[in-house]
Amino acid sequence: MINLKNIFALLMFSILLQGCPKKVIQFEDRDIAGLFDGRWIITSTRTSPVQKFGEWRVDCRHEDFRYEIEFKGGAAKLTETQTVYVSTGGEFHFEFKTEMQVKESTASEGPLSRKGITIIYTGLLDSITGSGKGTKTMGIAQFNNRGCETQFDIQRIDY
Numbered sequence: 001m002i003n004l005k006n007i008f009a010l011l012m013f014s015i016l017l018q019g020c021p022k023k024v025i026q027f028e029d030r031d032i033a034g035l036f037d038g039r040w041i042i043t044s045t046r047t048s049p050v051q052k053f054g055e056w057r058v059d060c061r062h063e064d065f066r067y068e069i070e071f072k073g074g075a076a077k078l079t080e081t082q083t084v085y086v087s088t089g090g091e092f093h094f095e096f097k098t099e100m101q102v103k104e105s106t107a108s109e110g111p112l113s114r115k116g117i118t119i120i121y122t123g124l125l126d127s128i129t130g131s132g133k134g135t136k137t138m139g140i141a142q143f144n145n146r147g148c149e150t151q152f153d154i155q156r157i158d159y
Helices: 004-018
Strands: 038-047 050-053 056-059 066-071 075-077 083-085 091-097 117-126 131-140 146-158
Touching (some): 050 146
Antiparallel strands (some): 038 066, 066 075, 075 083, 091 117, 131 146
16 A cells, blocks of 8 residues: 555655755856955854754754855955855855765664765855855755755954
8 A cells, every 4th residue: 555645755855855956156146346355254153953854863063163255356266276256146155075974873764875075155245234144054965965054154354
């Protein structure tokens, strides 16, 4: 006998995982007016200790972080090979692929993939107040890069 409740739950979980993809800001969409140029400090604020994705329960330990990012002409160079952009509306979204692994526990129903974690920063800056908010996600490939989320504040420290 087919259990329609389980099929419906699986279908809804699949739709939820697909979600609305956040897109990386492209060069041509960057802020060229200089509204967001300057140095900004990103500081973690909170993490929910346990987050769920369908049947998976993920223990998310809060780790304080504080990073500096500097935009010039709407662009910030994060590494020698990676430049990211802030949009004309103050949105930013950038990703780092890592080799970090996800460890499953005995409470999980099966193994997680070993494709590494993608660290994702998404947020919104306000040029008038010189502040903003965002989310850092430790994205798990099997969950369409959903994962432990940490909220952060961002503050401009100079222009």
